[in-house]
Amino acid sequence: MNTSKRDEILKYLKGKNFLITSHDLVDLDGFISSLALRLFFKNFYPNQKIYVTFSELSKQTKSYLENFSRKFPDFDFDIQIGKESLDIDVIVILDTNNLDQVKLFDKSNLDIPFVFLDHHLNLQKNYPNNLLSLNLIHDNYSSTSEIVVEFFEDHRIYIPIPYRYLLISAILADSGFLKHGNNRTIKHLSNLVNDEVEIQDILLLLEKDRDISEKIAQIKALQRVKIIRINEWLVGISHLSSFTASAAALLTRIGFDVAIVITEEKAGFRITTRAKKQIRLKTGLHLGKIVSEIDDVSGGGHEGAATLNGRNDSEKTLNHLIDKIKKTLIN
Numbered sequence: 001m002n003t004s005k006r007d008e009i010l011k012y013l014k015g016k017n018f019l020i021t022s023h024d025l026v027d028l029d030g031f032i033s034s035l036a037l038r039l040f041f042k043n044f045y046p047n048q049k050i051y052v053t054f055s056e057l058s059k060q061t062k063s064y065l066e067n068f069s070r071k072f073p074d075f076d077f078d079i080q081i082g083k084e085s086l087d088i089d090v091i092v093i094l095d096t097n098n099l100d101q102v103k104l105f106d107k108s109n110l111d112i113p114f115v116f117l118d119h120h121l122n123l124q125k126n127y128p129n130n131l132l133s134l135n136l137i138h139d140n141y142s143s144t145s146e147i148v149v150e151f152f153e154d155h156r157i158y159i160p161i162p163y164r165y166l167l168i169s170a171i172l173a174d175s176g177f178l179k180h181g182n183n184r185t186i187k188h189l190s191n192l193v194n195d196e197v198e199i200q201d202i203l204l205l206l207e208k209d210r211d212i213s214e215k216i217a218q219i220k221a222l223q224r225v226k227i228i229r230i231n232e233w234l235v236g237i238s239h240l241s242s243f244t245a246s247a248a249a250l251l252t253r254i255g256f257d258v259a260i261v262i263t264e265e266k267a268g269f270r271i272t273t274r275a276k277k278q279i280r281l282k283t284g285l286h287l288g289k290i291v292s293e294i295d296d297v298s299g300g301g302h303e304g305a306a307t308l309n310g311r312n313d314s315e316k317t318l319n320h321l322i323d324k325i326k327k328t329l330i331n
């Protein structure tokens with residue numbers, strides 16, 4: 001499946017210098033899929049310049065990398081942070097198809113062609129310089145890393161051990177330790193595991209130590225939560241200044257079917273949403289679609305997890321969001 005599309009991308013990039021990047025505050029999947037994709041292309045195009053640059057790493061990515069570097073002290077990440085590369089012909093953007101989430105470039109003057117490889121809902125934005133026909137966007141994959149693994153599988157290219165650790169980590173992290181995975185996810189993992197890979201070591205690498213500020217944030221989110229009941233479903237709404245994703249996840253763990261956490265920022269606001277699987281299956285709720293349909297904000301995501309960013313009236317956007325969720329739940 002999609003072999004020809006992957007080959008088209010490969011062909012297109014031949015002879016070009018390019019940059020691989022991902023969304024801001026890059027998570028493990030964005031970070032690792034970028035690294036792995038460069039490794040793949042280096043096999044074919046050893047003489048082309050291939051850069052990997054991110055605007056900023058997320059806290060979780062940083063802490064994972066500390067653990068990883070202890071296990072593989074000689075591993076050279078060879079990445080740049082926050083620096084635009086000059087001599088490039090193309091940009092490959094991983095793990096998002098929303099330019100608003102890419103902070104490395106000013107999107108208003110992005111005059112270099114670019115292509116998306118992503119597993120979020122296709123927003124079909126038709127950006128002027130997007131090489132639309134080369135986009136590889138599969139919202140039925142649980143991670144971008146899986147999309148990248150298939151490049152290696154097409155050409156039976158051996159993946160070195162450290163990269164196996166990285167890719168398995170990314171797939172586990174993004175699939176919520178298989179909660180959002182499918183048979184294909186397990187097949188990919190099984191291809192990545194070999195005798196030199198210890199899955200228990202990988203689980204250790206992925207362990208996050210929650211610091212006290214995160215614990216306080218989660219407790220505050222609980223103190224502030226408002227409950228809306230719609231038939232048999234519970235929607236929880238809270239607000240926080242940081243750790244919104246972990247607070248939203250917490251709310252769904254303690255009993256809310258949908259969690260909404262608002263954060264006011266200097267330049268606007270952000271709303272993080274999560275929905276449990278059961279409510280999605282029974283009602284067809286798709287948070288990614290809902291947030292992409294709200295006016296005057298930019299948003300995207302998956303069925304069960306989506307984020308939106310806005311500038312002006314957070315109250316109005318929140319009401320709009322709740323109305324849309326209600327409509328889905330009542331129908």
Ligand SMILES: [Mn+2]
Binds near residue numbers: 095142
């Ligand atoms: Mn991802």
